[in-house]
Amino acid sequence: MGQIKVLTGSALALALFIIMAAVVYAAPGATSEIQGTIKDALGRPLSGASLKLESPDKTIRGRTKSDADGHFVFSDVKPGTYAVLGGKPGFQASTAVVTAAAGAIATTTLTLAAREALEISVMAERLNEARNGLSPTTGGSSYTFDQKDIEALPAGENTSFNQVLLQAPGVANDSYGQLHVRGDHANTQYRIDGVILPEGITGFGQVLDTQFANQITLLTGALPAQFGLRTAGVIDIQTKTIFENGGYVDLYGGSRDTIQPTIQYGGSDGKLNYFFLGSNLYDGLGIENPTPTHDAIHDDTDQVKSFGYASYLLSPTSRVTAMFGSYDGWFQIPNNPGQPPLSLPFTRPPGYTSFDTANLNERQYENNRFGVLAYQSTIGSDFDYQVSYVARYTSVHFMPDPLGDLIINGVASNVSQSSLVNGLQGDGSYRLNAYHTIRMGFFTSYEDTTSDNISTVFPNPVSGSVYGLPITINDNEPKNGNTISSVYLQDEWKPFEKWTINYGLRYDYMSAYVTADQVSPRVGVVYKMTSDTTLHAGYARYFTPPPTELIAQKTVSLYNNTSNAATVPVNSAVEPERSHYFDAGVIQKIGSNLNVGVDAYYKITTDLIDEGQFGQALIFAPFNYAKGRIEGVEVTGNYHLGNFAAYTNLAITQSLGKDVVSGQYNFSQAELDYIANNWIHCDHDEWYTASGGISYRWWETLFSADATYGSGLRAGFANTQTVPYNVQLNLGAKRKFKLWKCGPVEARLAIINALDSVNEVRTGTGIGVFAPQYGPRIGFFGGLKYIF
Numbered sequence: 001m002g003q004i005k006v007l008t009g010s011a012l013a014l015a016l017f018i019i020m021a022a023v024v025y026a027a028p029g030a031t032s033e034i035q036g037t038i039k040d041a042l043g044r045p046l047s048g049a050s051l052k053l054e055s056p057d058k059t060i061r062g063r064t065k066s067d068a069d070g071h072f073v074f075s076d077v078k079p080g081t082y083a084v085l086g087g088k089p090g091f092q093a094s095t096a097v098v099t100a101a102a103g104a105i106a107t108t109t110l111t112l113a114a115r116e117a118l119e120i121s122v123m124a125e126r127l128n129e130a131r132n133g134l135s136p137t138t139g140g141s142s143y144t145f146d147q148k149d150i151e152a153l154p155a156g157e158n159t160s161f162n163q164v165l166l167q168a169p170g171v172a173n174d175s176y177g178q179l180h181v182r183g184d185h186a187n188t189q190y191r192i193d194g195v196i197l198p199e200g201i202t203g204f205g206q207v208l209d210t211q212f213a214n215q216i217t218l219l220t221g222a223l224p225a226q227f228g229l230r231t232a233g234v235i236d237i238q239t240k241t242i243f244e245n246g247g248y249v250d251l252y253g254g255s256r257d258t259i260q261p262t263i264q265y266g267g268s269d270g271k272l273n274y275f276f277l278g279s280n281l282y283d284g285l286g287i288e289n290p291t292p293t294h295d296a297i298h299d300d301t302d303q304v305k306s307f308g309y310a311s312y313l314l315s316p317t318s319r320v321t322a323m324f325g326s327y328d329g330w331f332q333i334p335n336n337p338g339q340p341p342l343s344l345p346f347t348r349p350p351g352y353t354s355f356d357t358a359n360l361n362e363r364q365y366e367n368n369r370f371g372v373l374a375y376q377s378t379i380g381s382d383f384d385y386q387v388s389y390v391a392r393y394t395s396v397h398f399m400p401d402p403l404g405d406l407i408i409n410g411v412a413s414n415v416s417q418s419s420l421v422n423g424l425q426g427d428g429s430y431r432l433n434a435y436h437t438i439r440m441g442f443f444t445s446y447e448d449t450t451s452d453n454i455s456t457v458f459p460n461p462v463s464g465s466v467y468g469l470p471i472t473i474n475d476n477e478p479k480n481g482n483t484i485s486s487v488y489l490q491d492e493w494k495p496f497e498k499w500t501i502n503y504g505l506r507y508d509y510m511s512a513y514v515t516a517d518q519v520s521p522r523v524g525v526v527y528k529m530t531s532d533t534t535l536h537a538g539y540a541r542y543f544t545p546p547p548t549e550l551i552a553q554k555t556v557s558l559y560n561n562t563s564n565a566a567t568v569p570v571n572s573a574v575e576p577e578r579s580h581y582f583d584a585g586v587i588q589k590i591g592s593n594l595n596v597g598v599d600a601y602y603k604i605t606t607d608l609i610d611e612g613q614f615g616q617a618l619i620f621a622p623f624n625y626a627k628g629r630i631e632g633v634e635v636t637g638n639y640h641l642g643n644f645a646a647y648t649n650l651a652i653t654q655s656l657g658k659d660v661v662s663g664q665y666n667f668s669q670a671e672l673d674y675i676a677n678n679w680i681h682c683d684h685d686e687w688y689t690a691s692g693g694i695s696y697r698w699w700e701t702l703f704s705a706d707a708t709y710g711s712g713l714r715a716g717f718a719n720t721q722t723v724p725y726n727v728q729l730n731l732g733a734k735r736k737f738k739l740w741k742c743g744p745v746e747a748r749l750a751i752i753n754a755l756d757s758v759n760e761v762r763t764g765t766g767i768g769v770f771a772p773q774y775g776p777r778i779g780f781f782g783g784l785k786y787i788f
Helices: 002-024 116-132 147-151 161-165 404-409 669-677
Strands: 032-040 050-054 060-065 071-077 080-087 094-100 105-112 140-146 171-173 179-181 188-192 195-197 213-221 233-239 246-254 258-269 272-283 301-315 318-332 363-379 383-399 411-431 436-457 471-476 479-493 499-511 515-528 533-544 577-590 594-612 621-641 644-660 688-698 701-710 726-738 744-752 760-763 772-774 779-787
Touching (some): 032 080, 032 094, 050 071, 060 726, 080 105, 140 147, 140 533, 195 363, 213 577, 404 411, 577 621, 644 669
Parallel strands (some): 032 105
Antiparallel strands (some): 032 071, 050 060, 050 080, 080 094, 140 213, 171 179, 188 195, 213 233, 246 258, 258 272, 272 301, 363 383, 411 436, 436 479, 515 533, 533 577, 621 644, 644 688, 688 701, 701 726, 726 744, 760 772
């Protein structure tokens, strides 16, 4: 069966490369090309419009559809005069006459007069603008990926969500798909169409899919009072809005047996707008390889995702929206052969002394579900609001190798964790006058969590030097009623034409393992010094609750006198993090094509929250440093000229902590003593990170490349060492063409890690680092997308 999978993946990649080579490198000959743009009466590009090329004798010489920019093309056209006929449901048809000369490119523009569909589209767009106006970014920093940016990535919409965000400044890559923004461990919040998605159990899989996003924005810095709880990075996702009935079927795959079919369908029916997305990923490299080889041992994954969206216009100023997302993931935990058993104080009993780690059979199962119901409306011309209900369920189940883990680690833990969160959110915006816009809102959530841990361990001998035969310990810990409540009030004040000041207060309350609250002032200033120069600065007081679903072993004493006994039998409760955040920057436009930005930030923290993997179960446990300090500088730039686009980002970050004051049992006494008296680098601290990319459209072929660089995460005793630097270059090309009578087809190929760099992400040492991990070696991938 494994051999069939290898052949299938390789054959798919080979077929896609052959097809792509044929369409990409077909040079223009003596024939002509007709291309153009199709728009609506308001001058906006129309995607998915049907176009026909008709000769004077009424013979159809070609058919195609417009892309997301309203662009279309007819290739290999014989010289002559033709009629281009354009049409789309909800619009009146239009015709343009074009003369094609040999070896030349003829251009034209079609405008379609709208019927009812445009009116509904305009109403929906107005509501989208009103919803976006509920969330200001004054004083903070934002980095946005739109559809063009995503499509220009080598893998396009098949790029995983975390890999898209790696192209933003100040984002550091870590193992298991983790990202760290501006020197914080995770501490990120996700919003979909303005609705906060409650946290779930941390796992390998990503329930959010790039393919349902119309726009992805990363907000960082000193944020307005509306944003709280998780504030290192707020990832705001605007979903696609599809008003034309249609969709696509996409098959993407290649190296390491990767196969990912995807289907999307959407459209509108009167005042109802909807779409659905489903995908299934099979991959032979589900988690980072613990060895530098091209292929990992025991690392298959199977992941199924779906997302649904429906929006109904109740009136020109109100609508109700429903969304759901589903994720199911199955992972093999990759093996690192040749590992010796962990050193223990006593000798293992006979029959439990050796095991070949190449034969370990650890697995993990993950489930993730969320649903959103939102009502948005406008009262009069000055007050906009949205009220949302959201529910999310997540679970992670780690299953050890019962014998292998016991022999190698002295413990085999079958760990199951789950979280069910219900939340209610409201946001409003009131335009008091030309100078003041008042915004207010609330968020409250109620969470039930469970943590079931069945561990097999060796008991200490009563006498002698050999452990007793294995015993089982049950460490089950439900925690219900974890509550978070937040309210905010802020004013966006424009005292002068070039000045915008946003100031406000936020109050957060939490009750879980600890109870705490905080009033947090915020202020942000934007000064439009000239038409080309914009300055911003801000201050924010932050309050970050500990991740309650990441439950550490509460009863450390259960493991006393066993092979899993803690060397430091102390486990103080994890406290919320409190911090002062300062941010300032400038954005400079140079000419009409180049934008450059510089941003600096400084964060002072009490009870800095960090997390680590302290056992073989790939589930993270939180802890606090008594003090924390994060500082950094980011430089960004982007350039656009015709069919050419480029961007680059550079960030310098330092994240330090001192004195571990919770979760102490996860540390050795030597480390605790050292950290109590010394500032140390957090394990996710990466001094330099950089990203960049270029794209160029040649005829109907888009060529692209992107690259990321990291100077290396931390390693060794108390994180005093550094992992070697890593660099990854990706190359890609895509082209849309007509495949026989099938209609428009988009072909894509991508080379991931084109330099075949050996990138060590983790060495297996450092605080909360259990195993070594390496980034993927070179891989060849391709995709075919049929658009209907």
